[in-house]
Ligand SMILES: [Fe+2]
């Protein structure tokens with residue numbers, strides 16, 4: 083069922099553009115295709131020394147530079163697929179009061195995988211000399227670094243104690259990695275849109291848990307991993323995945339604050355995934371391109 087749903091998503095998202103048919107062929111024959119036809123292909127596959135024609139340079143829609151724009155029906159299908167899988171499979175496997183940390187452990191194991199897929203494909207493009215987008219590598223690594231700390235926090239809380247939970251989460255993650263690699267090669271906008279839905283569900287899951295368990299969480303101490311990451315760690319990597327020019331500095335006094343910080347991180351990922359579907363560039367505080375009030379420096 084999992085693979086069938088994603089196959090549908092994949093086929094629908096690629097049907098609207100010739101990008102799919104040409105994506106792989108373009109790796110070796112990009113220039114002729116661009117010169118002799120009006121076939122669209124992603125700049126991800128361009129040779130860096132290709133001179134853009136005048137039509138391309140006038141095209142200000144960023145999503146046509148690195149992927150193919152999605153129709154509303156494809157976005158709806160992505161939303162349905164993720165909602166269906168989470169509501170009918172994931173939540174059933176990890177249902178029950180005492181299964182919250184296991185559920186979050188599995189969520190973090192699986193939901194961070196797309197960032198590895200993006201990095202892998204971007205590295206492949208660099209190896210082939212077809213794509214130079216170092217900023218994307220930095221951004222997606224910073225996102226994976228953030229998600230890794232979510233996972234470490236869940237492990238410290240005991241979410242990975244059962245072999246069966248580790249087995250399910252890690253095997254799903256393995257298949258998900260390959261699927262997202264494929265989607266990212268075919269159409270990065272599709273891969274980003276799908277992950278936007280996943281991150282949106284992650285945000286909603288944490289938000290619901292916070293509302294239902296606020297008093298209990300406030301009586302418990304923050305895990306050491308959370309203090310190391312949010313308070314005492316090098317905040318460069320933390321700032322690097324905030325693409326809204328937002329200076330976030332979570333206050334961590336107890337376990338409630340930790341879950342608030344994680345929930346807000348998930349929303350930052352949602353915003354980043356949404357932005358990358360329509361804009362090629364972004365700014366982080368570390369770039370010096372954001373206006374940050376002196377009081378926040
Ligand atoms: Fe996370």
Ligand SMILES: [Fe+2]
Nearest residue numbers: 193281284348
């Ligand atoms: Fe996430």
